[in-house]
Amino acid sequence: MNVLKIEHVDFSYDDEKVVNDVSLSFRKGDFAAFVGPNGSGKSTLIKMITGNLKPDAGEIKVFDQSVDKVKDWTKIGYISQEVRDFNQSFPATVREIIASNLYGKMGLIKVMTSSLESEILKALKLVDMENFINRKIGNLSGGQQQRVFIARMMVNDPELILLDEPLVGVDIKAQDDFYQIIGDINHNLGKTVIMVSHDVNLISMQANKIVCFEEGKAYPHKSDDFSYDHYIEGLRDTSIRILPEHGH
Numbered sequence: 001m002n003v004l005k006i007e008h009v010d011f012s013y014d015d016e017k018v019v020n021d022v023s024l025s026f027r028k029g030d031f032a033a034f035v036g037p038n039g040s041g042k043s044t045l046i047k048m049i050t051g052n053l054k055p056d057a058g059e060i061k062v063f064d065q066s067v068d069k070v071k072d073w074t075k076i077g078y079i080s081q082e083v084r085d086f087n088q089s090f091p092a093t094v095r096e097i098i099a100s101n102l103y104g105k106m107g108l109i110k111v112m113t114s115s116l117e118s119e120i121l122k123a124l125k126l127v128d129m130e131n132f133i134n135r136k137i138g139n140l141s142g143g144q145q146q147r148v149f150i151a152r153m154m155v156n157d158p159e160l161i162l163l164d165e166p167l168v169g170v171d172i173k174a175q176d177d178f179y180q181i182i183g184d185i186n187h188n189l190g191k192t193v194i195m196v197s198h199d200v201n202l203i204s205m206q207a208n209k210i211v212c213f214e215e216g217k218a219y220p221h222k223s224d225d226f227s228y229d230h231y232i233e234g235l236r237d238t239s240i241r242i243l244p245e246h247g248h
């Protein structure tokens, strides 16, 4: 079964077509990298997968169901670019940040039961942050906040994980930790991961599929077929296609 199938999708902002006849599919356990220059349509496609934007044409299916019909959004985990703009003085604790993703399970009066508390602890253990549960999120380092946001996403046990440039502004050590955690979530828990990144060299070592975006088109490659050097050459001369397709 395809976890995600994108078929002939178009999207325009006003008159500018920014996603142009994109078709892609991803299976359970894939780790896909979305790479490409600024403005090539990566985030717009992610926003259509999360239902925040509607395609002008084509169809997006998650777990074999049209995205319009998805009722249980907890199966899709999403960390957006906006995480890095997080307000440092925000007063919430780590527990509250994670609980905010469990509101659907809390019932009308928003009571934190012991089973929800143990789900929060389990999610924090996954990112090695269980000792930080009572800390204020604003007092944590960027890398620690990043891990809390992974825990917040994982508390609902999503099957499809979408990460839109989550590593902007975090240091090398935190990037390594992030890849380690997401790699474990992908390998050990079998979750499907799609991650937008500008660090093509680093992500191409993690992903099994690399999707190169260029002017609204998307060209998928298996990581074995992907050449980082070709990719960089392509970026130097944007008039040529980044890479030839390999029969996809």
Ligand SMILES: Nc1ncnc2c1ncn2[C@@H]1O[C@H](COP(=O)(O)OP(=O)(O)OP(=O)(O)O)[C@@H](O)[C@H]1O
Pocket (backbone or CB within 6 Å): 013, 018, 036, 037, 038, 039, 040, 041, 042, 043, 044, 045, 213
């Ligand atoms: N809300 C909007 N209104 C109008 N145009 C937009 C809007 N959001 C994005 N665009 C335009 O759509 C195009 C694709 O943007 P998108 O954010 O999808 O690209 P991207 O590949 O994710 O870029 P980046 O790597 O910079 O995040 C760009 O030309 C951008 O300026």
